[in-house]
Amino acid sequence: MGRAIAFDYERALEKATRLFWKGGYAGTSLRELLTVIGIGEGSFYNTLKSKKQLYLACVKRYEETEGRKRAHALMSAPTAGEGIRAMFGVILDCLDDPQVPSRLCMMAAMAAEDVLSEPDLRQRVEDSIETFHATVSERLRQDRDMGLLPKTLDPQTIASVIITYAQGLWRMALVDYDRPRFERQIAAFLTGLGL
């Protein structure tokens, strides 16, 4: 009963995600969202609830697609070292892809003042970072326990170093990106960590 929805919810989420990915949270206006999705304020607030709710839904969607790619590259390789190398490979491929809307993954874009100043959005950022950290940490622990990495290695700490460096990479790419130079510094970084 009641009138049927006239637009594709999933497609709307997809288009909104690209917009947020490109311009950030505060940097994307409701007008832009409405125009790109192709709906009016009525439909927007009726179905998508609010800008904040939509952003949250987009982040969820993003992590279930892009995030899973990186997690897969990390976990499916034979060793942690190769997994982490593969993960950075996925990041570089993403930076090179002209289809990708920004040289900043959404997780990195979320670590910004405008997002962190809204309590419920901040919680989402903290959760995302925690999940990322846990994934990398677990992969390192597996290899260490199998004797592929030194017993003294602290998975938690090394995982922190890796995700911190990844955060920095995205930011630096935003300012000035050059693939060969990035490949060189990633190689130097991972070699240093003994991976």
Next chain:
Amino acid sequence: MGRAIAFDYERALEKATRLFWKGGYAGTSLRELLTVIGIGEGSFYNTLKSKKQLYLACVKRYEETEGRKRAHALMSAPTAGEGIRAMFGVILDCLDDPQVPSRLCMMAAMAAEDVLSEPDLRQRVEDSIETFHATVSERLRQDRDMGLLPKTLDPQTIASVIITYAQGLWRMALVDYDRPRFERQIAAFLTGLGL
């Protein structure tokens, strides 16, 4: 001849810097600036020219004070390794300082969409990053040429790794800061690089 300026320009710059440092460029409104500085629109546009011009002046001021601190820590230590450790020490002290307005240095805050989308501001960011990179790189080269670091070490690449990691550190601190944990990961990072 003409009426004299009634407010302290340097103090205004200082207060504005703290505001921009805390809230970012787009995140700081003209109203906030006026209130904190304690002047009206008339004085603002007459002396400080515009929000953009003021931001540029604040960045310059910031680099001449905060930036120099880090550069000094880096250059005055006996070795590059100790210098870089000292530099990260300065960063952590800054993160701990309750007086400091944000857990993000202004250089890191500048690497954001809202700043980079304005061509003249973007240029400033690129210049700042370049200067930082050149400083670290030069310090590494000195030590390598003196035989304190392996001949095979590429100062440019290692400097890139270091400033990228520093960028990431600021971002991570913005989300969740804990000094002991940060000290541990910085130690692991630098040990890995052989510094």
Next chain:
DNA sequence: TCCTATTTGTAGTGAAAGATACAAATAGGA
């Protein structure tokens, strides 16, 4: 003292932000 250059305070500009009010349109169930 008068003139002129400059600063200062007040008021107001137009644009854009996110969100809302509400009637018209449209679906299924009785």
Next chain:
DNA sequence: TCCTATTTGTATCTTTCACTACAAATAGGA
């Protein structure tokens, strides 16, 4: 077919944004 629930489009709201217009105030120079 009528009723009711839901969506949709339009118009509008309030707030805030960076910025400007302009007259009143205030300094030094003649």
